[in-house]
Amino acid sequence: MHIGLFGGSFNPPHVGHGLVCYYLLETTGLEKIWLLPTYKHAFDKELAPFPARVRMCELLATPFGGHVVVSTAEWERGGTSYTIDTVQFLLAHHPGHTFEWIIGADILEEASRWKDFDRLKGLVDFRVLGRQGYSGGPAIVMPNVSSTDIRRRLAGGRPIDDLVPRAVRAYIEDTGLYAGGTPAAPATDGGHE
Secondary structure, three states, X not given: OEEEEEEEOOOOOXXXXXXXXXXXXXHXXXXXXXXXXOOOEOOOOOOOOHHHHHHHHHHHHHHHXXXXXEOOHHHHHOOOEOHHHHHHHHHHHXXXXXXXXXXXXXXXXXXXXXXXXXXXXXXXXXXXXXEOXXXXXXXXXXXOOXXXXXXXHHHOOOOOOOOOOHHHHHHHHHHOOXXXXXXXXXXXXXXXX
């Protein structure tokens, strides 16, 4: 099976992530997309608890009828989430699959900071997506939606209705996940930690 690996903080996942999944499933040979929430960010970014981000990714994936699924590989592997380590883990545990790493043109500019980037390029192909304000990727450019902006809106009491799927918004509201702009452990931890 040919799978697109879509890694990220997903803090929170938003409509831009969903549009990437739809676009790739409809225009490429990818059979499935695996969302890979970061377990422990390599650049020490503050993140909402892993189980909460997994649950929000599951809610984002639901409308895709099994073509988009959530992988907890970074949690299973443990430690800091380095892409090279995650890819090696997945290749070892899923030898019958081929993988492409999905990356936005904005993140591609950080690639030189990644651990063993040259070796990583030998293990997986990269599927680069266009992002406003960045060069690279196909002619189509994904909407300029960011999790950082969503968290700022939440901290300021502004609506996020047009930026996240309804189910993700309901989860955030029900758990108070980003109350005050700071990620907090929701009452419904998924038990992944």
